[in-house]
Amino acid sequence: MSRLVIKNIPLAAHTTLQIGGVADYFAEVTTTKELQEALQFAQAQAVPVFVLGGGSNVLFPDAGYRGLVIKNSIVQRQVDVDGEMVQVTAGAGENWDEFVSDMCEHGYWGIENLSAIPGTVGATPIQNVGAYGVEVSQVITQVTAIHKETVQEKQFTPAECQFGYRDSYFKSPAGKQWVVTAVMCTLSTSPAPQLQYADLQALQTQEPLTPLAIRQAVMQIRAQKFPDWSEVGTAGSFFKNPIVTAEHYTRLKEQYPDLSAHQTSGGDWKLSLGWILDVVCGLKGSCVGGVCLYEKQALVLTATDATAADVQKFVALVTQNVFEKTDIHIEPEVLLVKSEMPENIIPTLE
Numbered sequence: 001m002s003r004l005v006i007k008n009i010p011l012a013a014h015t016t017l018q019i020g021g022v023a024d025y026f027a028e029v030t031t032t033k034e035l036q037e038a039l040q041f042a043q044a045q046a047v048p049v050f051v052l053g054g055g056s057n058v059l060f061p062d063a064g065y066r067g068l069v070i071k072n073s074i075v076q077r078q079v080d081v082d083g084e085m086v087q088v089t090a091g092a093g094e095n096w097d098e099f100v101s102d103m104c105e106h107g108y109w110g111i112e113n114l115s116a117i118p119g120t121v122g123a124t125p126i127q128n129v130g131a132y133g134v135e136v137s138q139v140i141t142q143v144t145a146i147h148k149e150t151v152q153e154k155q156f157t158p159a160e161c162q163f164g165y166r167d168s169y170f171k172s173p174a175g176k177q178w179v180v181t182a183v184m185c186t187l188s189t190s191p192a193p194q195l196q197y198a199d200l201q202a203l204q205t206q207e208p209l210t211p212l213a214i215r216q217a218v219m220q221i222r223a224q225k226f227p228d229w230s231e232v233g234t235a236g237s238f239f240k241n242p243i244v245t246a247e248h249y250t251r252l253k254e255q256y257p258d259l260s261a262h263q264t265s266g267g268d269w270k271l272s273l274g275w276i277l278d279v280v281c282g283l284k285g286s287c288v289g290g291v292c293l294y295e296k297q298a299l300v301l302t303a304t305d306a307t308a309a310d311v312q313k314f315v316a317l318v319t320q321n322v323f324e325k326t327d328i329h330i331e332p333e334v335l336l337v338k339s340e341m342p343e344n345i346i347p348t349l350e
Helices: 032-045 096-105 123-127 198-205 211-225 246-255 273-280 308-326
Strands: 005-010 022-029 049-052 065-072 077-082 085-091 140-147 153-156 178-188 233-237 261-263 269-271 291-293 300-303
Touching (some): 022 032, 032 049, 065 178, 096 211, 123 178, 198 211, 246 261, 246 269, 269 273, 273 308, 291 308, 300 308
Parallel strands (some): 049 065
Antiparallel strands (some): 085 178, 291 300
């Protein structure tokens, strides 16, 4: 047994949903060398590996995980300033919001709109985290990762990361074989506010406008829409906003004239699923047992004294409801580890 690995660790304490059974093996790593050692242990035991960051975007099954869960706590920081360009490398295990806060306090522009998002730095390129008109892929210069089987290191360019909407190469079957260890971002000392999001447009007249001012505004907005992570189990926005063809959008717009959406560069339309869940489906604030769509933001799922099976039943019901009313197949933004949708009769929402 590796000195890093411990047995039979409950996973609920390591996720913001506060749900999950027991992992057969668990290891927290703080360096690249420790990560390689943990991966080699998994190879020797012939068990699968799941890499966990802040646990804010994952649902573990009630049966736990039959393998090794590695908690990535690799921390490092390097900042190089060259004129207006600021190149920052951060370890994958760093707290993302603390990293954003630090950059804003230094007056570095680029990620202020991504404030108050839970999780770690290493999770952001995998998910291509985005909020309020900004995606992390817009600032990522390089992603460093280690292969689970060869334990060799590689630096990925933005093109190799294959970023998409809440998507990247690291979500593909081949990409899942890599463990992110560090992320390099290019920020700027030159003002570059991104205020196209409706709730931020009021800042356009503010002088002086700083990254910290935008961060504070974003934090206020999110506080009104998201529950307190310390008080209730949640993974934030549980579903992706769907993207549909222009033809599909036109049909929906005729049926729902106030449909909230915006056109993508490719001509498709990204719809506000929160609006659909609230206005079209009437599901905001609805619950099945301890699982609910948050009363202040329908895109957010909360769980109190609930199991993974409870969440999966609820998700299936919401998915079915949206499809029946819009002909849209919605997808979870949260990773459902080894999930199996129940085949039994789904209860009705209360």
